[in-house]
Amino acid sequence: DRAPAPVLTQLSSLVRQAAAEAELGGLRPVGLAVAVPGLVARDSSLVVRAPNLGWEGVDIGPELRTALPGLPVTVDNEANLSALAELWRGGHDPAPRDFIHVSAEIGIGAAVVLEGRLLRGTHGFAGELGHVPVRPEGPECACGGRGCLEQYAGEEAVLRASGLSPEQAAAQHPGPGGRITVLAVRAASGDQRARRALRGAGAALGIALAGAVNLLDPEKVVLGGALTPLAPWLLPALERELGRRLTDPARPGSGAVTVSRLGPDGPLLGAANSVVQAVLDDPAGFRDPAGAGEPASVRGSDA
Template sequence: MPNTQQAMRRRNLSLVLHAVAAHGPLSRASVAARVGLTRAAVSTLVDELIRDGLLVELGPSRPGTVGRPGSALQLNERGPAGIGAEIGVDHLAVCAVDLGGRVRARTEVASANRDRTVGPALARLAELVRQVAAEAVREGLRPAGLAVAVPGLVARDSSLVVRAPNLGWEGVDVGPALRAALPGLPLTVDNEANLGALAELWRGGHDPAPRDFVHVSAEIGIGAAVVLDGRLLRGTHGFAGELGHVPVRPEGPACACGGRGCLEQYAGEEAVLRASGLSPEQAAAQHPGPGGRIALLAERAADGDRRVRRALDGAGEALGIALAGAVNLLDPRTVVLGGALTPLAPWLLPALERELALRVADPARSGQGAVTVSRLGSDGPLLGAAHSVVQAVLDDPAGLREAAAVTGSGA
């Protein structure tokens, strides 16, 4: 019975915190009405969340509420912070977000991580993590954990990068180097497409938020993630969503995965550059910095460069072929085009939607309007990483206090 009561209390703390996060500022009475608990029970839970620094009480609640006005509750802007990090092929990035989802600190640096020795890359990222965490502390926040997005396969519930072909990494455990940056705090590592999809679910700005979608994104490779009924589909080993290695033309060129004619060979960044008559090195020199090659393609397409537009049309066609299979198999509400693909959406979408219209079994689900373009763009994986830490706090606020007790950091 005590364990059952404790589990119920944990769940109720989360219900109250989620209610304020979604609808605040709210009075205690309004919270009680939303979560279906008595006012007395909610008041006790609220007091606990205030003591733990998760909620703050403002002045009287908004006018128009029923009964005597009470103090309004909102998330503490000087409470826990989620630290998110991203390892890209050409950059490293770190940010801190507060409980309300606002980015409070951020840094990004160009970094040629492809085939780079792992140790220096992780050491540099750890340095950036410490820098952003220190900035968050100066803002009055306290880091609650670190989540890291990587462009590769990550073993489920671990920090082991099984294979990241576009980095040249295989069997790399990023945990030891990065745990040292924020000792004692939880660390999670996940595929960048998964975290981009979660960012779309939590912070995509859709009304209502989609709960069933395929999220496809790209850097040098193509990644995808599937969200069904508001939950990320991970697969048995955590490798679900490898859309980039779906063959779209089986007789096509060899791929690093060992297959032939994979989507990545037609819609990946380097494939599009080659089809546009540009080498990756030329493109980087013409438009340096993170995301520069994609920016160059977008600029040339906007200027009417026919070769670039043909390359993007071919990439959109290949995307449509691969995504049609995913749509027929999973029946999602929509496909979300995210990550580095978003600046190229105007030139990818016509062919992509044309292929969906030809290939999707349900004609009402295909063609124009079948694909949504993410508002988060290339920030999706980084924001998804940071927000995953915040989401863990909202889902189990009691766990934050327990972790603080273990590390001796205080609530």
Template sequence: MTATPRLHTQQDLRRANLAAVLYAVVDGGPASRARVADRIGLTRTAVSTLVDDLLAAGLLAEAGLGHSGSPGRPGTVLALSDQGPCGLGAAIGVDHLAVCAVDLRGRVRARAAVDAVNRRSRPEPVLERLAGLIDDVTGQLTEAGLRPAGLCVAVPGQVVRDGTRVVQAPNLGWRDVDLAGRLPSGGGPLKVDNEANLGALAELWIGDPVCRTGDVLHVSAEIGIGSAILTDGLLLRGNRGFAGELGHVPVRRRGHACGCGGRGCLEQYAGEEAVLRAIGLDPVRAVADHPGPGGRVGYLAGRAEAGDPDVLRALRGAGTDLGIALTAAANLLDPHVLVLGGALADLAPWLLPAVEAELGRRMGTAPPLVVSRLGADGPLLGAAHAVTRAVLDDPLRTAQPTG
């Protein structure tokens, strides 16, 4: 979903029309030229010219004959290409690195991930290791006839709006780190964004349909807690691009010190490490014993399912504090739905009762709360899809005039 462009030149008009053709296939599925023309309200002659350019650029592919829905001979069906440009997405976590590639049809075509202790690590070795994963995935793409159209990196921290500089990532220990020129992007542009923002965009593009209309508050709960606000399909970024730092909303007046410099922040009571501390585990040791976010969350889920009273008590406490912060956010923003994503979405059966009870007690009628189907993969998938969406939004960069 994109904002309506302001058209000033013939080039702007052509860019918009090329994008309209592509989104007609994205939103409505494979179709003939005639069906595409009907969907977007252009003449069949105009659509045919646009389609020829998109075919030549490798953005569309012909997929056999099919009926257009109108009288006459069957037309050639057009589909998004499964070769040509694709999106590279990467995620830098506190305890893992991951890269994936998504084609224009939205399918994951290659993926690589490693467990890595990135907390308090200098950026250089982390980025070097991530670059190696990107090279591995790019090599797989070449064999599949795909080429990266750019790279988008999800980071657990504040990123300069429309920039590549990480202002601060408290759980990594990074401050003022610019990723420009430090990662291979396949010749395309490099984008860097907050992981919660990309998780929310993934929900918009490939997640629960409830996220595609109205106002949505998406909470990404892992070691840290972030959130993002979607309003009618657009991401609310704020003045500096830092909107959505729910994890650093204070829920205790004189609480634990937080890596952001404050005290009593939500993530100190409702994040993954808070739950581990509450059951008597050292979070650093737990990372070593149960590597990767899925390892620790799976461990907690197993103990909760077995009825472990300490784990159940810790998850109730985390859910209560999360409910307090969500109440403040919901009263301020009045969203039509709340979405719980990130690794802790796998603990929803034990978290949600306390969250919903707190919301109900404090708000009376609270927005519905749904659990992301994407879970911990949301930011990574959102990063890859951000690149493919940029291609779909501006095909002119790829689809140059033919002949």
């Protein structure tokens, strides 16, 4: 519920702090990547719309570039960065070349990887699964539509269906990921209302994903982000809906929906690794003029 300006001021302060700590360790930052829960215009730092933040038309690049002048800044949707982390660091053997990555932070996000490359779409908005309507006459969504997936499988929707307000859940387990932890603990302890809410969320996810799977024919569907600790209660209903709705029963259904090993850190790992990947793609472009001739970002043990 905060306006962009104070958030960006605080973020800039954190960036400067991280850079100072890196310098003490003999390291030089070579890039900054930011994961955003919203639509980011392709090849820009403009957040076109982040419904769950209440932000529209916010260019976050200029503020962050003043934090560390000369540092390349990349801004991307958090679901996209989670999918890239899955591709680069997911631990699959072999790594899938075609998959849909579904994650949850504030809302439900998704990203599509085809032939090892992220599908961005013309404007950079591909993958907005959370705003696919699963029940067209359902409740109004923050995006302006009705019956969107987020209204049934988003964090706040599942909390309310389990009998908790978001505020109550946060009070029970403060801190990042605390509300999801409350849901997981309740479901694991046998709370039938929590389990019923998660089954409903899984079914809604299955309905939305069936259309995407029928359209794109991926090798796998990967659940990531805050969905990972809830997977034991989401997957049965999700896979059941997929099995009922796919045109080809051999497509992802039972056994082809996997749970990410990266968990809630997916967006952070994707952001960090996007910078590392840029260095690996062009090491010469990142040489430190004051250094010993090696790329600054790969000296030492912690690239």
